[in-house]
Amino acid sequence: MVQAVAAARARKGGPIRVAVVGLGTGTISCYMAPGDDWTYYEVDPAVVRIARDPSRFTFLSACAPDVPIVLGDARITLREAPDASFDLILIDAFSSDTIPVHLITREAMAGYVDKLAPEGIVAMHISNRYMELTTVVAGIAEANGLIARANFAEDGTDYDAYRYSSQVVVAARAAADFGALADEEKWIQVRPHPGQRTWTDDYSNIVGAILRQMRQQ
Numbered sequence: 524m525v526q527a528v529a530a531a532r533a534r535k536g537g538p539i540r541v542a543v544v545g546l547g548t549g550t551i552s553c554y555m556a557p558g559d560d561w562t563y564y565e566v567d568p569a570v571v572r573i574a575r576d577p578s579r580f581t582f583l584s585a586c587a588p589d590v591p592i593v594l595g596d597a598r599i600t601l602r603e604a605p606d607a608s609f610d611l612i613l614i615d616a617f618s619s620d621t622i623p624v625h626l627i628t629r630e631a632m633a634g635y636v637d638k639l640a641p642e643g644i645v646a647m648h649i650s651n652r653y654m655e656l657t658t659v660v661a662g663i664a665e666a667n668g669l670i671a672r673a674n675f676a677e678d679g680t681d682y683d684a685y686r687y688s689s690q691v692v693v694a695a696r697a698a699a700d701f702g703a704l705a706d707e708e709k710w711i712q713v714r715p716h717p718g719q720r721t722w723t724d725d726y727s728n729i730v731g732a733i734l735r736q737m738r739q740q
Contacts, residue, residue, distance in 0.1 A: 524613055524615065527693055527704070528554050528611065530704045535610050538556065539560075540610050540640070543564065544597040544616055545648075546570050547570070547615065548580040549563075552590055555590075561591075562592075564600055564601060565593070571592055601634060601635070610640050612639060612643070614627075617649050628722045629721050641696075642699070645693065645694045650689050655732050657692055658713065663721060665715060670697070672701060672711060673711055
């Protein structure tokens with residue numbers, strides 16, 4: 524995700540406007556730069572309370588104490604943002620044992636694209652113990668006329684020790700929009716498997732995603 528932030532900032536040539544779906548502990552806020560305009564979207568008030576408590580985590584208090592946090596389901600709250608308003612949209616909500624499927628559908632991606640500025644990037648952090656989601660993101664990207672690239676780095680992965688490398692897929696309207704990521708050999712263009720149905724608000728295949736992940740281990 525950090526590489527996506529750096530690539531978007533370099534492509535823009537200055538401060539960037541960023542939407543982050545999923546607050547967590549607020550770690551990535553420490554990659555904000557002067558002049559940036561970031562907004563977090565978080566569904567759980569308890570997560571906000573914990574992230575803002577410096578006795579638990581200090582990322583927000585140290586790096587972005589005044590960053591706006593919009594409470595509610597991002598599929599709904601993002602609609603209130605002006606169209607074409609973000610240079611980068613970070614979706615960071617898929618690392619738990621259960622994933623919010625409605626954030627990784629064709630319709631969800633269409634909503635992100637509506638809010639994406641020209642030359643903008645959507646980045647999805649899809650690290651997950653149980654499901655292979657790279658081809659899912661590739662499918663919803665292609666269904667919206669986007670190109671997808673994935674980082675398949677396995678540095679530090681140890682399944683027995685429950686230690687996993689970060690898996691990220693980025694999507695953009697044109698290859699040039701990826702900026703420096705297009706020249707990184709670890710960022711490989713990906714497409715959905717032939718015959719694999721695109722996930723929509725009416726269809727998803729969790730079992731298939733689990734089986735694909737099991738085959739990779």
